[in-house]
Amino acid sequence: MTKRIGRQTVAFSKPVVIRAAASTVGKKEGEGPLGQYFDEIAEDSMMGEDSWEKAESCFVAENMALVLKKAGLTHEDIQYVLCGDLLNQCMGTTFGIKDLPIPFLGLFGACSTMGEAMSVGAMLIDGGFAEYVLGGASSHFCAAEKQFRFPLPLGIQRPQSATRTVTGDGAVVLAKEGEGPQITMVTTGKIIDMGITDAQNMGAAMAPAAVDLLLAHFQETGRTPQDYDVIVTGDLGYVGHQLVVELMAKEGYDMSENYTDCGILIFDRETQDTHSGGSGCACSAVTFCGYFYPKLCSGEINRMLFIPTGALLSADSAVLGLTIPAVAHGVVIESGKGSCT
Amino acid sequence: MTKRIGRQTVAFSKPVVIRAAASTVGKKEGEGPLGQYFDEIAEDSMMGEDSWEKAESCFVAENMALVLKKAGLTHEDIQYVLCGDLLNQCMGTTFGIKDLPIPFLGLFGACSTMGEAMSVGAMLIDGGFAEYVLGGASSHFCAAEKQFRFPLPLGIQRPQSATRTVTGDGAVVLAKEGEGPQITMVTTGKIIDMGITDAQNMGAAMAPAAVDLLLAHFQETGRTPQDYDVIVTGDLGYVGHQLVVELMAKEGYDMSENYTDCGILIFDRETQDTHSGGSGCACSAVTFCGYFYPKLCSGEINRMLFIPTGALLSADSAVLGLTIPAVAHGVVIESGKGSCT
Structure with missing residues (x-):
């Protein structure tokens, strides 16, 4: 069960x-x-x-x-x-x-x-x-x-x-069955609102939600960051990624070695003028599907913690001067056997 | 299972x-x-x-x-x-x-x-x-x-x-358990787009989705409208309700006796100047929770088919001249035993 x-x-x-x-x-x-x-x-x-x-x-x-x-x-x-x-x-x-x-x-x-x-x-x-x-x-x-x-x-x-x-x-x-990488656990996020109101700094708005999710996941599973080959957030970019590393360190978790973010991976900041990185629903979706999925298929990655992050922003809420609440959802994926498509 | x-x-x-x-x-x-x-x-x-x-x-x-x-x-x-x-x-x-x-x-x-x-x-x-x-x-x-x-x-x-x-x-x-009305089945709707573009006529935009849902439900369960004490759509109003009755009659189902709509029930068209009726996410939600739920608790209603209807409209899609696709989700609820809150 x-x-x-x-x-x-x-x-x-x-x-x-x-x-x-x-x-x-x-x-x-x-x-x-x-x-x-x-x-x-x-x-x-x-x-x-x-x-x-x-x-x-x-x-x-x-x-x-x-x-x-x-x-x-x-x-x-x-x-x-x-x-x-x-x-x-x-x-x-x-x-x-x-x-x-x-x-x-x-x-x-x-x-x-x-x-x-x-x-x-x-x-x-x-x-x-x-x-x-x-x-x-x-x-x-x-x-x-x-x-x-x-x-x-x-x-x-x-x-x-x-x-x-x-x-x-x-x-x-x-x-339900067949070959391919396997989802073994999910950790569902709560809405976290730390009062950020700047739509040009979504990384800072979402980082606390990612941290809340990570802490819940590690505490509930008894795992540590070292139990994963890679931990990947969705679209925190350089700013949010750094915040997560710092906030998690204060909580006693070392995220400095195997943690990255799809927003960092998808663009080259130097040559593509993309500032803090990529974002949007597609950022984590295409990076997972294109880049990580084949590595899970081949066994190059054995176990990953994938955490798409969301800023629950609306143009209307911004006009009203409201904050940017955020949420993050964690999915544990393990390398499956056999062929992948 | x-x-x-x-x-x-x-x-x-x-x-x-x-x-x-x-x-x-x-x-x-x-x-x-x-x-x-x-x-x-x-x-x-x-x-x-x-x-x-x-x-x-x-x-x-x-x-x-x-x-x-x-x-x-x-x-x-x-x-x-x-x-x-x-x-x-x-x-x-x-x-x-x-x-x-x-x-x-x-x-x-x-x-x-x-x-x-x-x-x-x-x-x-x-x-x-x-x-x-x-x-x-x-x-x-x-x-x-x-x-x-x-x-x-x-x-x-x-x-x-x-x-x-x-x-x-x-x-x-x-x-999971306890006293109260019981959800026994759900029928999940597909998106249906009949090409309606008028945001002032949501009943017409959504009626085909309600009909599609009803037909799927009856065909898959082997039931007929007469197996329900009441069938209630979400917010089709007078215009959409009439369309559903007519379209279902063409398909051989008599919906004339026990079918109503939350949008019809919630306002008095004569005294409240509400035209075709009520709509919005809250229309079906408050009508179910306020009006139907106690009747399911008391046994006044034994079995209902509740079908909230949605027009997948956006102000941006309207500006672009796009259609209004719609969806409807069906929930079968039966009178439970014991007290309700």
Whole structure:
């Protein structure tokens, strides 16, 4: 039986398999350090559409089709599609998957959405409700900047603490059985609000949520950072990553050796002018699907703790001068046996 | 074991109990036909705040506290809080629950959110992941009008097909065992897009999703409308309700006798000038929690099919001339034994 091992953590009775993973990204992401790892790189980040929002939906639609193909499945095999994004009313998702005739459970976790999709998806499978779940998350730099910060044509200078929203979609097919890396535990985050109000410093807003999640995970599982080959947060960037290392050190955990962040990995700060790094729902989603998933398949990574982080920011809450609450969802993934797609 | 009885429907191995339900509404809702059934009626729909969005969060916070009190539980007893709303980035939810230290899974189903919360919550409990789940949904008339239609001070005339967003929050505590009405099945909806683009006619946009859900439910369970004491959609209003009756008749199902809609019940069209009826995430949530839940407790209703309906509309998608895709989530609830709160 499934084991609840703490307030926020459950361990699965039978690990849930990540049968396939796919990543489709924009041009700038393709030019970055992880470019060679992504499945598809769009030459035109507008995807031939006349708006950024419609372009984001194209990334979703194409990548969902790709991950199904990689898993050797069709939409008829999938019991639930779980996904979301950070546009108003998750419109990237809605218009990206509306032609997929699969029961839909929309998620909102801002940039933590990929963690939420993998967590809920794994629970639905382990609970006996599905054999296959399709999970994913997307974002688009231009659509996000327009919505949360400044219209791009204004050319507003961005501070060094700012991150750049990743353009793309990452998606996984979770399965009850078969070959592939395995989700063995999930630790679900609480909302943490430390009073940060600066939308140009999301790393600082989200770092306390990542720390809260890490502490809960280690305390409930009895593990330490050294029990993982790698611990990866979603999109804290350089600023948030450093904060996590410092805050965890104060709590007695050494995160200096095997902890990184998808926002740090996805862009080259020196050559790509990306300041604190990458962010957005797609940041953790495409980095996991493109870069980490194959390493879990090959056994190069045996056990990882993946923690997509989300800033529960709204353009309206910013106008009202409200804070930026944050949440983080942790997923433990172990190298599976056999072939991966 | 849990039984999947069709593409979209699962039946629970052991029914999930709705341990408590609570509803907190605005002044106009309190003056409507269901006024006497709500737990709390706010005299001031601003809740003493200086913005509608913050007021919505107050409805959430107060009603979540109320439902926990009614269930005789504290936040420490609850494993997951599942909720959402229709503001940009679910900010009504975020700021309403951010001080509740409970693992949070944010949902986006627009006005179908209460159905999604009850569905996912019941699956998490039946799957063995939680003993108690807190689920809810909220909306606020003024915040929704500002976001999706016209600023209220303009005094734009609303067509007869328009619905009025319900102000309030409805919340339930789902439990693994104990007394109270029981969730026995859920049928999860697919996104249905029939090409409607008029945000002043949400009933027409959502009716096809309700019909698709009803057909899936009846076909997969072998039931007919007559197997239910009452079938209730979320917020189709008079326009959408009539469409459902007509479309279902064409499919051979008689929905003329025991089918109603929360949007029809919550306002008096003649005296309250509410046109096609009520809508919004709170419409189905408060009508279920305030009006139907006690009838399930008392046995006045033995078996109901509750179908919150959602228009996956965004102000941005409307500007881009996109359609309004819709989704509906069905929950079968049967009268429980013993006392209810």
